[in-house]
Amino acid sequence: xxxxxxxxxxxxxxxxxxxxxxxxxxxxxxxxxxxxxxxxxxxxxxxxxxxxxxxxxxxxxxxxxxxxxxxxxxxxxxxxxxxxxxxxxxxxxxxxxxxxxxxxxxxxxxxxxxxxxxxxxxxxxxxxxxxxxxxxxx
Numbered sequence: 850x851x852x853x854x855x856x857x858x859x860x861x862x863x864x865x866x867x868x869x870x871x872x873x874x875x876x877x878x879x880x881x882x883x884x885x886x887x888x889x890x891x892x893x894x895x896x897x898x899x900x901x902x903x904x905x906x907x908x909x910x911x912x913x914x915x916x917x918x919x920x921x922x923x924x925x926x927x928x929x930x931x932x933x934x935x936x937x938x939x940x941x942x943x944x945x946x947x948x949x950x951x952x953x954x955x956x957x958x959x960x961x962x963x964x965x966x967x968x969x970x971x972x973x974x975x976x977x978x979x980x981x982x983x984x985x986x987x
Contacts, residue, residue: 855878859978863972865942867904870890870981871967874967885954890967890982891982891983896939897972900970902968
């Protein structure tokens with residue numbers, strides 16, 4: 850077993866900004882010419898998420914709307930009382946979504962569904978630069 854580590858950065862607008870990172874992940878993986886591997890995609894931070902979704906206008910609206918119902922941005926959280934940064938909801942949303950995903954590489958191709966993309970979601974209340982690691986295990 851060997852492990853290859855790749856890293857790229859993504860600039861976001863914050864406030865549940867959803868960024869399609871599929872192409873960046875593919876570039877990180879395909880440059881190695883592998884045929885079979887497990888690919889982990891991980892974003893560092895407690896207010897960021899990584900998941901798979903159909904990256905289309907309807908769902909890009911639906912996801913933030915449903916997360917607003919689950920963890921509203923306009924209420925006080927215990928986190929905000931302690932840190933006074935107003936992003937308690939960001940931490941909760943990131944915890945719900947998670948900050949990583951896994952995609953198998955089979956016959957040299959990432960096994961994403963026809964309409965499936967890998968996205969980074971920045972839940973923080975300000976723009977950020979996010980580090981994303983792609984770990985390839987062969």
